[in-house]
Amino acid sequence: MxxxxxxxxxxxxxxxxxxxxxxxxxxxxxxxxxxxxxxxxxxxxxxxxxxxxxxxxxxxxxxxxxxxxxxxxxxxxxxxxxxxxxxxxxxxxxxxxxxxxxxxxxxxxxSFSNVIHPDAPVGGEDDYVVLEHIGTPRDFAAEGMTVKDHLELGTALNAIDVERGAKVSGSRFYYLTGDGALLEFALVQLAIAQAMKNGFMPVIPPALVRPAAMEGTGFLGQAAENVYRLDADDLYLVGTSEVPLAAYHMDEILDANTLPRRYVGYSPCFRREAGAAGKDTKGIFRVHWFDKVEMFIFCDPSEAEQRHLDILKFEKEFLDSIEVPYRVIDVAAGDLGSSAIRKYDCEAWIPSQERYRELTSTSNCTTFQSRRLRVRMKDSDGTRPVATLNGTLVAITRTIIAILENHQQADGSVRIPEALRPYLGGREYLRP
RNA sequence: GGUGAUGUGUCCGAGUGGCCUAAGGAGCACGCCUCGAAAGCGUGUGUGGGUGAAAGCUCACCGUGGGUUCAAAUCCCACCGUCACCGCCA
CATH class of the missing domain: 1.10.287.40 (Serine-tRNA synthetase, tRNA binding domain)
Incomplete structure (x- = not known):
């Protein structure tokens, strides 16, 4: 609001x-x-x-x-x-x-979306501005390799099983098995460890929420068609832990001395993907459910821009630690979510697609969500709404794609980034 | 799922139709007292809206939503939450 x-x-x-x-x-x-x-x-x-x-x-x-x-x-x-x-x-x-x-x-x-940041690029989906490139995509041709996509690699490793996912739950579902499952645990542990080092409190939030929480975060507006609703119980399945994290302090007045409050949530994310029929149908790039570790900050509105850049930095640190090439883009005004005044996406290089795809996204929602959720702060100047910011630390499925594809070897094995090895028994490679 | 209890301000807690403009206590803030502190005493202490330059004036809010009444924290109905016990159960 x-x-x-x-x-x-x-x-x-x-x-x-x-x-x-x-x-x-x-x-x-x-x-x-x-x-x-x-x-x-x-x-x-x-x-x-x-x-x-x-x-x-x-x-x-x-x-x-x-x-x-x-x-x-x-x-x-x-x-x-x-x-x-x-x-x-x-x-x-x-x-x-x-x-x-x-x-x-x-x-x-x-019905108003948040008032955009004056420096956000003008235009629509394709009018983003690339802020920087980090790392260089491998030249597989020069290595004499034919690139395999994540589904081929993951299937061979017995890490990803989309056939059984479809059998049991339908299209856009999957099983993570063996090293695939272990990879999720490793990614989550690495992410939580980094977040805690940066002052975030780990939270495992409810993935089912009442209408007030869903509406308060702005997901029942333009994004409503992508939200799962349980009619019999009047509850919604969250599309991101941003929802329960934002609503955590609903109807509360926070002492300004306790700000900023940083939370890192780990939860499943459910998305109907309405309107995405035929898009990204192969593998686990676009699925109805995945797990995600998400950062969320409540802070004084005067420092929201700085905290936004902090989150972007933490996202980059994580991507650096899994050693994949990526770029950072400043998303254009016409492509912002209704709650955000500015959004930065980190897009990893996906070798099989030969392009950069979104892995993480961070939004500055200023006081837009807190007005709806009535999350306020109090100091000597009085009571007023706080600012909220969110950002992905690791979206499991897409991160697994980036790791498998970028670190694939000619023999079908996958090199494990060093930062993840402590969580995978010290191994250097995932092998079929 | 069944039965019962309960929901009042930052917290505890009184209040069952009209000075409720919500008692009392605790906490907190400020002041007095003190060399300093404690104790004691005094004053203040919610959220949102309207109006106003301001002081102020004023409206709403006692879990939520309806209803009864000239008048509702108080009476009636529904719903939600919490707690306890029983049943079932990861």
Missing amino acids: IDIALLREQPDVVRASQQARGERVELVDEAITADSARRGAVAAFDSLRNEQKLLGKQIGPLQGAVKKGDGSKQAELDGLMTRATQLANDVAAAEQRMREADEALDALLK
């Missing part, structure tokens, strides 16, 4: 943001009109309600006097009661109008 004060005071900033995202600019004026209508309705209700309360205070004692047998007050009481009955109707009507105005404004405010 955006800040109503920004809308009143700097509507042009919001208009520009809507424009950059390719969303409706007229929404700004509609919201300003609704805001003004709401304020009028509130003032009308307040004044009537005040009158009603004052009248009620006269009726009490008067009725007491009449009950004790003072008949002389009866006429006065009847007069007040007549007025009170009329007033009760007026109050109810005014309250109804106030509620409608409130809901109208709320619906408008919730």
